[in-house]
Amino acid sequence: MMAETGYGEITTPQTLADAVAAMAGGAVPIAGATWLLRAPLRHEVLPERLMSLRGLADLQVLTIGPRQALLGAMLTHDALAGALVGHPDLAGLATAAGASANPGIRRTATLGGNIGTRGFAASDLVPALLAADATVILATGQGLQSLPLAQHLAGRGDAGLIVRVEVARSPRRAAHARLPMRKAGDYPCAIVSVSADLSSGRIKDIRIAVGAVEATARRWTSLEERLTGTTLDPALAEAAARQLTGDFSARDAVDAPGWYRLSVLPVLLRRAFTQLEV
Amino acid sequence: MPIELTLNGEAITLDIDPRTPLLDVLRDRHGLTGAKAVCREGFCGACTVHIDGQAVPSCLRPIGLLQGCSIVTVEGLAPPGTLNRVQQAFIDHDVVQCGMCFPGMVMTLTDFLDREPTPTRDQIKAALVGNICRCTGYERIIDAVLSLQAEGVA
Ligand SMILES: Cc1cc2nc3c(=O)[nH]c(=O)nc-3n(C[C@H](O)[C@H](O)[C@H](O)COP(=O)(O)OP(=O)(O)OC[C@H]3O[C@@H](n4cnc5c(N)ncnc54)[C@H](O)[C@@H]3O)c2cc1C
Ligand code: FES
Ligand code: FES
Numbered sequence: 001m002m003a004e005t006g007y008g009e010i011t012t013p014q015t016l017a018d019a020v021a022a023m024a025g026g027a028v029p030i031a032g033a034t035w036l037l038r039a040p041l042r043h044e045v046l047p048e049r050l051m052s053l054r055g056l057a058d059l060q061v062l063t064i065g066p067r068q069a070l071l072g073a074m075l076t077h078d079a080l081a082g083a084l085v086g087h088p089d090l091a092g093l094a095t096a097a098g099a100s101a102n103p104g105i106r107r108t109a110t111l112g113g114n115i116g117t118r119g120f121a122a123s124d125l126v127p128a129l130l131a132a133d134a135t136v137i138l139a140t141g142q143g144l145q146s147l148p149l150a151q152h153l154a155g156r157g158d159a160g161l162i163v164r165v166e167v168a169r170s171p172r173r174a175a176h177a178r179l180p181m182r183k184a185g186d187y188p189c190a191i192v193s194v195s196a197d198l199s200s201g202r203i204k205d206i207r208i209a210v211g212a213v214e215a216t217a218r219r220w221t222s223l224e225e226r227l228t229g230t231t232l233d234p235a236l237a238e239a240a241a242r243q244l245t246g247d248f249s250a251r252d253a254v255d256a257p258g259w260y261r262l263s264v265l266p267v268l269l270r271r272a273f274t275q276l277e278v
Numbered sequence: 279m280p281i282e283l284t285l286n287g288e289a290i291t292l293d294i295d296p297r298t299p300l301l302d303v304l305r306d307r308h309g310l311t312g313a314k315a316v317c318r319e320g321f322c323g324a325c326t327v328h329i330d331g332q333a334v335p336s337c338l339r340p341i342g343l344l345q346g347c348s349i350v351t352v353e354g355l356a357p358p359g360t361l362n363r364v365q366q367a368f369i370d371h372d373v374v375q376c377g378m379c380f381p382g383m384v385m386t387l388t389d390f391l392d393r394e395p396t397p398t399r400d401q402i403k404a405a406l407v408g409n410i411c412r413c414t415g416y417e418r419i420i421d422a423v424l425s426l427q428a429e430g431v432a
Binding site for chain 1 (some may be wrong): 288295296297299305318320321326332333334335337338339340343344345352386390405407408
């Protein structure tokens with residue numbers, strides 16, 4: 001099953017500076033390898049020069065502080081799901097990490113790999129992080145740079161090594177709803193992540209992010225505006241969402257046609273809102 | 279650079295393409311054919327082994343990332359000629375049909391029971407999401423796992 005590309009190499013830099021220099025020289029980061037090792041199945045060539053991120057302590061950071069959560073790029077989905085339990089503003093991310101893929105993959109695939117994979121529309125962590133207003137910290141030739149996740153996604157993979165993700169803690173509550181399809185290898189065909197401040201009894205500061213519907217996850221701003229100031233009502237939210245699905249150009253793919261993704265979006269929104277009620 | 283790791287308790291050194299999946303190293307170089315090559319995409323769980331005590335698919339683990347790791351395959355779970363408690367429960371409950379999925383099932387459930395000694399039916403089902411079985415319908419597998427608890431040996 002190995003691609004016929006000769007004898008490859010995997011180096012293991014021990015500092016961010018060495019890693020950035022290796023990337024500049026053409027080495028491709030390899031984290032959990034769950035995407036890269038499937039290259040032959042996608043009829044792609046597995047890069048010959050790979051760079052393991054195991055030696056980089058900065059990418060292992062995990063701090064859930066009162067003001068900020070720092071989440072290292074090498075954290076696995078499993079580690080994230082375990083660490084985020086009990087924090088309502090991070091509950092969407094905890095659900096995304098704990099429900100994605102299957103247990104063996106969750107123990108292997110990483111946060112950085114989930115964000116850094118080009119051409120992967122069905123990432124669970126990305127919409128959850130968009131709803132959490134996450135910032136990506138990148139190591140580049142110019143040093144560390146921070147970039148809002150949406151901006152990073154716009155040029156995914158071109159901007160350097162993902163070191164960590166930072167999430168400002170907030171009084172918002174968050175939820176994540178997904179519809180996996182067995183025929184798509186259990187990938188979700190649509191994902192809705194929500195985060196909102198409900199402390200006044202009315203919806204404030206809401207973020208709604210949609211994944212797997214278009215090629216790249218993004219916020220559903222028209223629906224955020226429509227629901228701001230209303231009370232938390234899953235049925236009402238579903239009805240409002242149904243009127244606004246035209247905002248998306250849904251992709252047709254083997255797992256589901258675009259129209260199907262759009263038809264389930266309002267239901268997923270209702271489910272996410274129902275989680276917020278608890 | 280040679281890759282040094284432990285395989286079923288034995289130190290080994292490999293000088294091969296570091297991108298080679300662990301699954302191929304086990305089957306082709308070491309004759310350990312318990313881990314099955316079925317989907318090769320992390321979906322079916324038939325290739326599951328323990329890496330540093332965690333059950334993961336070996337088809338998506340390049341050997342070059344396993345420097346210093348300890349690998350245990352289904353062949354190394356129990357001393358030769360003996361079975362571990364999950365394997366024994368599968369025999370006692372006559373669970374196995376074609377057997378293709380079972381090495382992976384055993385590896386997943388052995389790790390799972392170490393972490394969760396008294397699981398519910400739903401927890402066992404959730405643990406098996408990444409282990410596909412085309413034959414059994416799963417219910418007898420779950421009954422066998424629950425029996426370990428009933429017998430107080432889990
Ligand atoms: C059967 C199966 C089901 C799955 N289901 C889901 C699911 O439901 N939801 C979900 O979200 N995911 C799912 N995944 C995981 C997902 O498809 C990717 O495989 C995974 O997110 C890649 O992470 P990784 O750490 O393995 O990355 P790798 O394979 O190591 O790398 C992937 C890409 O990211 C780049 N990269 C990695 N780390 C960094 C970094 N720190 N900085 C810059 N670039 C980096 C690499 O260079 C590469 O281009 C599933 C995977 C499998 C096998
Ligand atoms: S062969 Fe590895 S998960 Fe199917
Ligand atoms: S017993 Fe045949 S696949 Fe499980």
